[in-house]
Amino acid sequence: MIKSYQRGHEIIYNAKQGKWIYADNGEGVEIERPCKRCERMPTVEGHDACLGELKDVSFACCGHGVQKSYFGNIDIGNNKGDISVKANI
Secondary structure, three states, X not given: OOEEEEOOEXXXXXXXXXXXXXXXXXXEOOOOOOOOOOOOOOOOOOOOOOOOOOOOOOEEEOOOOOOOOEEEEXXXXXXXOOOEEEEEO
């Protein structure tokens, strides 16, 4: 069984349906749920509501009560096209 989390809610991949579903009730993950930690929906831009939009940050997650929060930046400034990811956990 393949499992993960979406905003703190356990989700599993249902191979028969070919989609991710919530482990607790079988609903598809396309049905938005609030963050399990702060109980707020994401912002219109898709950011974690408790973090909002963070200036000069490429990605961030509040952890949703499942893991520690983190944020980081993606550096694509070299000539080779390599991507460098730096995260703070």
